Amino acid sequence: MKKNTFIIGFVLCLVAVLGFSNQILPNRGNLVMKGDHSYDVNNPYETVGNGDYVFVALIEEELGNNYPNLRETHDGLKGGDFPFSEYSITVIDNIKGKLKKNQSIELSVLGGITYDQKSTVTYEGLALPEVGKYYIIVANGDPNLGLVAVNSNTVIELPYDNKSDIISSKEYKDYMKYYKDEVKIERKRFGTEFDE
Numbered sequence: 001m002k003k004n005t006f007i008i009g010f011v012l013c014l015v016a017v018l019g020f021s022n023q024i025l026p027n028r029g030n031l032v033m034k035g036d037h038s039y040d041v042n043n044p045y046e047t048v049g050n051g052d053y054v055f056v057a058l059i060e061e062e063l064g065n066n067y068p069n070l071r072e073t074h075d076g077l078k079g080g081d082f083p084f085s086e087y088s089i090t091v092i093d094n095i096k097g098k099l100k101k102n103q104s105i106e107l108s109v110l111g112g113i114t115y116d117q118k119s120t121v122t123y124e125g126l127a128l129p130e131v132g133k134y135y136i137i138v139a140n141g142d143p144n145l146g147l148v149a150v151n152s153n154t155v156i157e158l159p160y161d162n163k164s165d166i167i168s169s170k171e172y173k174d175y176m177k178y179y180k181d182e183v184k185i186e187r188k189r190f191g192t193e194f195d196e
Contacts, residue, residue, distance in 0.1 A: 031080070033110075034124045038184045041125060041152040044174070050151065051138035051180035052189050053097035054175055056166055058160070059129045060104060061088040065112040066144035068145060083121055084129055084145060092134070092163050095172075096179045098196040099147070105194040107139065110150040125152025134158040136175050141190035161185060 018185045039046040046056055063086040087107045091099045099105065109129065111122040122128060126149065129135050138154040139147050147157050 005087060024045050031114075031121045031162040032124050033118050033121060034050060037151065039183075044153070044178045045181055045184060046183045047138055047151070048118075048155055048175065048178040050095065050140075051096065051154065052141045053099055053139045054095040054136065054141075054179055055097070055099055055139070056092045056095070056134060056136055057083070057089040057107070057173065058092060058134050059089055060086055062086070062090055062131055063106070066145070067115045068196055070115060074166070077177070082110070083112035084110055084148070085126070087129060087131075092169065093172075095136075095139040095175050096182075099192070099194050100196055103171075107137065108142075108145045108148045109155060110148070119122075121153065123150070127149070127155050127157065129157070130156055134160060136171060141192045143190050146194045147194055 009031065021110060039050050041047060066084040066086055067082075070080050085108070087109065088104045089107045091101045094101065110126060111120075111128050113120055129137075135158060136156040137149055138151070139149045142148045156171065158166055158169065158171055160169060166172055
C-alpha cells in the first residue's frame with residue numbers, strides 16, 4: 001500500500017511539474033519538448049509577426065551543441081536537458097530584418113543531444129536542419145544566444161538547390177506575403193551581432 005501511495009504521489013508531482021514548464025514527451029527513444037505559446041504557431045502570419053528575422057539560408061555546417069541551462073551543483077554539472085544545436089549558415093536573402101548575407105554566421109536551434117549524451121531532444125514542430133539544405137527560417141535575437149530558432153514551424157525546409165529557384169518559389173512568395181500582412185506579436189525584441 002505504501003509503495004502504491006508513493007508511486008501515485010510521485011506521478012502527481014511529476015504531472016504538476018510538467019504542467020508548469022515545457023513538457024518532455026518520449027518518442028521512439030528520443031525526447032520531444034512541447035511548450036505553450038503566446039500566439040498561434042500554426043498561423044504563419046503570427047509566426048512571422050513573432051519573429052525578429054525571416055530569411056532564406058543554406059546550412060553550411062553543424063558546429064555542436066550549447067547547453068545554456070547547465071549549472072554546477074554539489075553533484076557536478078546538471079541541466080543540459082534543453083540543448084541548442086549550433087549551425088554555421090549563409091543567409092541567401094532577407095525577408096524580414098537585415099542579417100549579413102553571403103557570409104557565415106551562426107544560428108542556434110532549440111534541440112539536440114543532451115549534455116549527458118544519452119538522449120536527443122527536439123521541440124514539437126521544430127525540425128533540426130540538415131547540412132547542405134536550404135531553409136526559410138523565422139528567428140529571434142537573443143541577448144545570450146544570438147540568433148535563435150526556438151518555436152514550432154520556424155525552420156521550413158525548401159526543396160530547391162539554388163537562389164533563383166528559391167526566389168521564384170511558392171514558399172518564398174508565401175513568406176513575403178506573411179511578412180507584408182504579419183500579425184505583430186508584442187514582446188521585447190533584440191538584435192544580433194549578425195545584423196547588417
